[in-house]
Amino acid sequence: xxxxxxxxxxxxxxxxxxxxxxxxxxxxxxxxxxxxxxxxxxxxxxxxxxxxxxxxxxxxxxxxxxxxxxxxxxxxxxxxxxxxxxxxxxxxxxxxxxxxxxxxxxxxxxxxxxxxxxxxxxxxxxxxxxxxxxxxxxxxxxxxxxxxxxxxxxxxxxxxxxxxxxxxxxxxxxxxxxxxxxxxxxxxxxxxxxxxxxxxxxxxxxxxxxxxxxxxxxxxxxxxxxxxxxxxxxxxxxxxxxxxxxxxxxxxxxxxxxxxxxxxxxxxxxxxxxxxxxxxxxxxxxxxxxxxxxxxxxxxxxxxxxxxxxxxxxxxxxxxxxxxxxxxxxxxxxxxxxxxxxxxxxxxx
Ligand code: SF4
Numbered sequence: 001x002x003x004x005x006x007x008x009x010x011x012x013x014x015x016x017x018x019x020x021x022x023x024x025x026x027x028x029x030x031x032x033x034x035x036x037x038x039x040x041x042x043x044x045x046x047x048x049x050x051x052x053x054x055x056x057x058x059x060x061x062x063x064x065x066x067x068x069x070x071x072x073x074x075x076x077x078x079x080x081x082x083x084x085x086x087x088x089x090x091x092x093x094x095x096x097x098x099x100x101x102x103x104x105x106x107x108x109x110x111x112x113x114x115x116x117x118x119x120x121x122x123x124x125x126x127x128x129x130x131x132x133x134x135x136x137x138x139x140x141x142x143x144x145x146x147x148x149x150x151x152x153x154x155x156x157x158x159x160x161x162x163x164x165x166x167x168x169x170x171x172x173x174x175x176x177x178x179x180x181x182x183x184x185x186x187x188x189x190x191x192x193x194x195x196x197x198x199x200x201x202x203x204x205x206x207x208x209x210x211x212x213x214x215x216x217x218x219x220x221x222x223x224x225x226x227x228x229x230x231x232x233x234x235x236x237x238x239x240x241x242x243x244x245x246x247x248x249x250x251x252x253x254x255x256x257x258x259x260x261x262x263x264x265x266x267x268x269x270x271x272x273x274x275x276x277x278x279x280x281x282x283x284x285x286x287x288x289x290x291x292x293x294x295x296x297x298x299x300x301x302x303x304x305x306x307x308x309x310x311x312x313x314x315x316x317x318x319x320x321x322x323x324x325x326x327x328x329x330x331x332x333x334x335x336x337x338x339x340x341x342x343x344x345x346x347x348x349x
Pocket of ligand 1: 068069
């Protein structure tokens with residue numbers, strides 16, 4: 001049995017196998033990895049790619065993650081907050097375009113406290129009972145997560161960033177804690193959310209060992225979603241001069257995550273599309289099955305600047321949707337806008 005069959009059948013990987021796959025320049029091996037990942041995704045989800053409508057609520061953040069353009073120390077970041085009405089307008093536009101999942105994402109901004117955020121979630125839930133509401137608002141208290149869940153949120157994305165506490169400490173200021181991030185993920189799962197974790201590929205100080213820890217964390221945590229994309233430096237941050245992550249590494253890791261966790265919902269991220277004109281299409285071909293067109297008001301998109309040169313900051317929502325749909329169609333995939341829930345099929349893959 002060769003390395004790809006072994007990973008696929010055991011749904012496990014050794015550190016040495018990971019090192020081999022990341023280092024190989026054997027195109028045949030990479031193509032076999034890609035095909036195995038795509039076959040695995042097809043067995044669970046077919047050729048359907050789920051579209052989620054992304055709404056970027058706020059570019060304010062109290063945190064100071066070293067890699068992020070929205071970190072509080074970045075005095076050149078442009079800050080904005082959407083009003084309740086703007087958020088509802090984004091949802092209405094999205095709903096009319098067919099979206100049945102709204103992903104509300106933002107920095108850790110105290111303005112969006114539990115009172116405000118629960119009101120927003122409750123309003124959307126009442127208005128669109130057939131839609132999934134996904135939140136990505138960073139670390140909050142267990143009580144806050146519970147209140148948002150009770151208000152009608154279904155899913156929560158919180159990248160773990162790295163499964164290595166030492167690596168985490170090099171990417172974040174001392175007041176942020178790896179353990180707290182892990183506790184948040186655990187709390188979200190216990191409350192009943194469909195949970196997404198994830199990490200950047202090629203972040204400073206990342207090694208094969210930290211990536212191996214990430215893959216093993218995903219195997220044990222069994223999240224419903226995993227978001228990974230290449231690290232892209234942001235100007236006016238401590239990592240501004242660091243090299244970006246590699247597209248090829250990101251694609252190989254997407255494929256490996258698909259093989260290790262066949263049912264996972266796996267986005268082809270905007271960061272991948274930022275580094276390569278066909279990055280998101282390649283992500284799909286390496287096993288991803290989710291894309292997230294932007295529903296945020298066009299005038300604020302360029303200000304949600306977590307990294308430099310982010311694409312899709314000029315289009316209107318309808319253009320974004322049509323563009324994404326066309327890109328998927330051209331590579332033989334069908335975009336679907338339904339809720340696209342996680343499918344737990346033990347026999348898949
Ligand atoms: S990564 Fe998130 S929590 Fe960290 S500074 Fe950026 S927006 Fe804030």
